[in-house]
Amino acid sequence: MTIKRVAIVGLGLLGGSLGLALKEYCPDIVTTGYDSDPETRRRAAERGLAGTICESASGAVAEADLVVMCVPVGAMGAVATEIADALPRQAIVSDVGSSKASIHAAISAALPEHIVIPAHPVAGTEQSGPDAGFASLFQHRWCILTPPDDVPEEAVAALRTLWEALGAEVEIMSAEHHDLVLAVTSHLPHLIAYTIVGTASDLEDVTRGEVIKYSAGGFRDFTRIAASDPTMWRDVFLSNKDAVLEMLQVFSEDLTRLQRAIRRDDGDALFELFSKTRAIRRGIIEMGQDDARPDFGRSDHEG
Secondary structure, three states, X not given: OOOOEEEEEOOOHHXXXXXXXXXXXXXXXXXXXXXXXXXXXXXXXXXXXOOEEOOOHHHHHOOOOEEEEOOOHHHHHHHHHHHOOOOOOOOEEEEOOOOOHHHHHHHHHHOOOOEEOOEEEOOOOOOOOOOOOOOOOOOOOEEEEOOOOOOOHHHHHHHHHHHXXXXXXXXXXXXXXXXXXXXXXXXXXXXXXXXXXXXXXHOOOOOHHHHHHOOOHHXXXXXXXHOOOHHHHHHHHHHOHXXXXXXXXXXXXXXXXXXXHHHOOOHHHHHHHHHHHHHHHHHHHHOOOOOOOHHHHOOOOOO
16 A cells, blocks of 8 residues: 555644655655635645645545544544545545544544544644644654554555654554553643643732743743643543543642652652652653753744
């Protein structure tokens, strides 16, 4: 199975980056794109986020070998229903969403006769929209595929080959395991960031201006995470709520233990925890998943 034509539905950060990456690293693949927002379609055409920007989702997918839905998690089912009649029978349908079990259920319900292979490129920034995308977004980043057991192996191989061509490291796991892992590594950190930034903003004895003016490095990095697309993250938390709630309960218990250690002046317990977390940070850098330079290698002017 060879992928020669890719349709991208949703032309924000991930969809736009996918289109630019295909142009850069897979120039022989024909791309079409669609976004429900006319202004986004206009800007996508200006930036060349796809070879052809279509005026309907159906038009974009009509001749596709692969359709990648780059829309909020909560919109996946509706988009799948919208393209059902126009979708070629042999086309692979995938996505870039941050939760997988609920997405597979929604897409499969709308497209029961099609090959559905959920995917999650673990890459992104806090920016959104058609101007946010860039071709190298997926370089040296993981892309997790969660194919159901009944999906043909050649379809999985074709999708894997495509993501590897874009620079990603591909991992295959079950949708349920993915959702549990990402609840720890992505969803819970975002939830904490939103909470911390909101708490700082709401403190009665600290003005909003002071929070912004005296932000230390740790708080600044939380604000970067908390600046992420609110629609996308609302849908992620609701679609993966069971795993998120499970990890949130574990985190709450750990936070209680930390609170107890501080109250009891238990420096040994604090030192043990901080040493363990420092080792995890070093492991992330050694795997090439972040930068050891000050401010994580970001320049002062970087948005």
